[in-house]
Amino acid sequence: MTSPSVVPAPPQPPHDELELLLRLGDDRLVLGHRLSEWCGHAPILEEDIALANVALDLLGQATLFLRRAGEVEGKGRDEDALAYFREAVEFRNCLLVEQPNGDFAFTIARQFLFDVYAVVTLDALSRSSTPELAALAAKSLKEAKYHVRHSGEWMLKLGDGTDESHRRVQRALDELWRFTPELFVADGVASRLAVQGVAPDLPALRAQWSTLVRDVVDRATLTLPHESAHSPHLRGGRNGMHSEHLGHLLAEMQIVARSHPGAKW
Amino acid sequence: MSDTPATRLGRDAILAVLDTVMDPEVPVLSVRELGIVRDVSVDADGVATVVVTPTYSGCPAIRVIEEDITSALHGAGVVDVRIETVYSPAWTSDWIPDSARAKLKAYGIAPPSPAAATDLVQLLRAPRTPQCPYCDSHDTEVRSEFGSTACKSICWCRSCGQPFEEFKGI
Numbered sequence: 001m002t003s004p005s006v007v008p009a010p011p012q013p014p015h016d017e018l019e020l021l022l023r024l025g026d027d028r029l030v031l032g033h034r035l036s037e038w039c040g041h042a043p044i045l046e047e048d049i050a051l052a053n054v055a056l057d058l059l060g061q062a063t064l065f066l067r068r069a070g071e072v073e074g075k076g077r078d079e080d081a082l083a084y085f086r087e088a089v090e091f092r093n094c095l096l097v098e099q100p101n102g103d104f105a106f107t108i109a110r111q112f113l114f115d116v117y118a119v120v121t122l123d124a125l126s127r128s129s130t131p132e133l134a135a136l137a138a139k140s141l142k143e144a145k146y147h148v149r150h151s152g153e154w155m156l157k158l159g160d161g162t163d164e165s166h167r168r169v170q171r172a173l174d175e176l177w178r179f180t181p182e183l184f185v186a187d188g189v190a191s192r193l194a195v196q197g198v199a200p201d202l203p204a205l206r207a208q209w210s211t212l213v214r215d216v217v218d219r220a221t222l223t224l225p226h227e228s229a230h231s232p233h234l235r236g237g238r239n240g241m242h243s244e245h246l247g248h249l250l251a252e253m254q255i256v257a258r259s260h261p262g263a264k265w
Numbered sequence: 266m267s268d269t270p271a272t273r274l275g276r277d278a279i280l281a282v283l284d285t286v287m288d289p290e291v292p293v294l295s296v297r298e299l300g301i302v303r304d305v306s307v308d309a310d311g312v313a314t315v316v317v318t319p320t321y322s323g324c325p326a327i328r329v330i331e332e333d334i335t336s337a338l339h340g341a342g343v344v345d346v347r348i349e350t351v352y353s354p355a356w357t358s359d360w361i362p363d364s365a366r367a368k369l370k371a372y373g374i375a376p377p378s379p380a381a382a383t384d385l386v387q388l389l390r391a392p393r394t395p396q397c398p399y400c401d402s403h404d405t406e407v408r409s410e411f412g413s414t415a416c417k418s419i420c421w422c423r424s425c426g427q428p429f430e431e432f433k434g435i
Contacts, residue, residue: 046408046409046411046419047409049409049411049412049413049419050409050410050411052411053411053412053415054411056321056323056325056415057321057322057323057415058323059323060319060321060322060323060324061322061323063322063323064322064352116388131353134353135351135352135353135355136352138352138353138354138355139322139352139353139355139356140322141355142355142357142435143321143322143435145387145435146410146433146435148388149387149388149389149390149410150410150411152388152389153389153390156389212388215388216388216389
């Protein structure tokens with residue numbers, strides 16, 4: 001034990017790697033929770049199992065990234081402390097993943113846009129100059145690859161399916177498109193990490209993401225929303241400015257842990 | 266603690282104990298056969314360190330596996346057991362040896378196809394026809410890449426009409 005110090009701690013420089021780990025972990029924690037809301041409600045049994053499996057993978061990945069975030073932060077917070085005892089403004093997930101499930105087509109379109117993003121970013125992160133980060137990215141990438149096969153295949157089935165399924169998934173794509181620019185915003189954190197080789201250059205990954213998304217969207221006989229459909233206002237998740245939906249999600253996710261702090265089961 | 270001295274098991278003896286620790290979800294395979302145990306070392310004080318890696322990042326069995334490893338070694342007389350978790354290299358089903366693949370098939374689970382060629386990002390599933398573990402037919406289809414556990418897909422055999430599971434190749 002060290003004795004209490006009367007010297008105030010020096011101001012902390014922004015901790016870019018911690019921010020990055022929170023972004024990676026929170027994206028997966030929040031989307032995993034959203035998918036778990038489908039458990040027992042999916043249209044067919046196989047899909048109920050599939051969505052719960054993807055949710056479990058995302059929760060597992062969130063555990064790894066948030067545990068590492070706690071280690072990097074060095075304040076004794078573990079993955080549970082970070083998941084259950086932070087407020088909405090402290091979450092760093094993108095706005096896309098916190099959007100409510102909507103109908104099945106909406107959930108699939110949201111998942112597809114995220115899964116392609118996950119594959120291209122994790123692939124680049126697996127070559128990070130930070131070995132711990134590269135290891136977690138390489139592990140998560142294996143799972144992201146079969147996630148995108150799942151959501152990509154559903155985009156085809158729904159887009160090139162019935163008039164009703166086509167209409168619904170096109171509507172979902174149109175609605176969700178405005179949340180996608182945020183995924184590739186190079187703010188201070190992302191830019192500094194890219195220069196250091198810790199994280200990929202996000203704007204450069206956008207072209208790769210667009211090509212992969214367009215390939216499936218075209219084959220699904222869907223129409224990619226026009227660029228002007230982007231609203232510059234729909235971002236801020238990386239800085240803790242969220243839609244009202246996140247607070248409701250966290251209330252449900254965190255209530256047991258907060259009602260019984262330290263409980264073990 | 267009792268007065269009896271702790272058994273000093275060497276590395277090989279510890280590996281032999283780990284051969285008896287079965288995976289809780291696929292109980293015909295040991296944690297070594299699955300490639301979960303990456304290394305074992307024993308230091309001068311007899312402390313055994315078992316290095317493990319999780320199969321899937323969210324596999325709920327990993328904690329049970331760690332407890333099973335610890336209690337098996339305690340049972341064999343190793344007093345101080347430490348579990349160390351590593352994530353690199355990432356676990357792959359390619360580590361499962363042929364002998365273990367035969368056990369999977371006999372248990373009714375089609376063994377995993379090679380994880381190779383996964384460098385490519387496939388946005389859509391390529392049709393695959395895993396061999397039915399019951400009638401050996403390849404007239405099969407993968408119904409879903411997601412099954413009862415993270416590591417298994419759901420398949421259907423048109424030849425014998427039997428649904429079966431396949432261990433995922435990742």
